[in-house]
Amino acid sequence: xxxxxxxxxxxxxxxxxxxxxxxxxxxxxxxxxxxxxxxxxxxxxxxxxxxxxxxxxxxxxxxxxxxxxxxxxxxxxxxxxxxxxxxxxxxxxxxxxxxxxxxxxxxxxxxxxxxxxxxxxxxxxxxxxxxxxxxxxxxxxxxxxxxxxxxxxxxxxxxxxxxxxxxxxxxxxxxxxxxxxxxxxxxxxxxxxxxxx
Numbered sequence: 001x002x003x004x005x006x007x008x009x010x011x012x013x014x015x016x017x018x019x020x021x022x023x024x025x026x027x028x029x030x031x032x033x034x035x036x037x038x039x040x041x042x043x044x045x046x047x048x049x050x051x052x053x054x055x056x057x058x059x060x061x062x063x064x065x066x067x068x069x070x071x072x073x074x075x076x077x078x079x080x081x082x083x084x085x086x087x088x089x090x091x092x093x094x095x096x097x098x099x100x101x102x103x104x105x106x107x108x109x110x111x112x113x114x115x116x117x118x119x120x121x122x123x124x125x126x127x128x129x130x131x132x133x134x135x136x137x138x139x140x141x142x143x144x145x146x147x148x149x150x151x152x153x154x155x156x157x158x159x160x161x162x163x164x165x166x167x168x169x170x171x172x173x174x175x176x177x178x179x180x181x182x183x184x185x186x187x188x189x190x191x192x193x194x195x196x197x
Contacts, residue, residue, distance in 0.1 A: 019086065
């Protein structure tokens with residue numbers, strides 16, 4: 001599921017940068033695969049809990065699996081939202097702002113990849129470090145919104161500004177979901193909830 005999300009985010013970045021409609025439509029279609037993987041994980045975990053009746057750390061691991069798969073599915077949905085908004089953009093407008101947003105998307109993508117690696121390795125220290133990147137994404141998002149609303153609407157159509165603001169929000173939420181994953185890594189390790197966001 002993590003590999004599928006990585007593939008979708010790469011397509012999101014490429015499609016957003018180029019305005020390539022084929023890439024964006026392909027991304028939208030891939031969401032079905034991610035949804036199916038989440039359903040399969042949910043079914044497998046439910047079956048294990050029913051048949052094996054796990055306790056303590058085993059039960060925590062299964063719960064974390066459910067939570068992380070749900071977070072990944074939401075990232076996939078946000079990538080689809082980003083793709084649909086990108087299809088409504090004029091690829092020749094606001095290129096400098098789009099480049100800043102691509103950097104922001106790259107950070108969110110990095111956070112998701114590293115959070116999944118921390119999950120795979122049960123690495124609590126790595127999880128805590130990843131969460132600090134969320135502050136950077138939040139700051140970039142704030143600056144983006146400020147810049148967008150300073151634009152002269154006589155030169156740029158309002159709906160283009162609105163779509164970019166939505167895309168910025170989708171990217172910011174992706175980073176939040178990466179932080180959620182790191183929180184689940186910590187919960188799995190010690191059974192305690194920490195708010196890293």
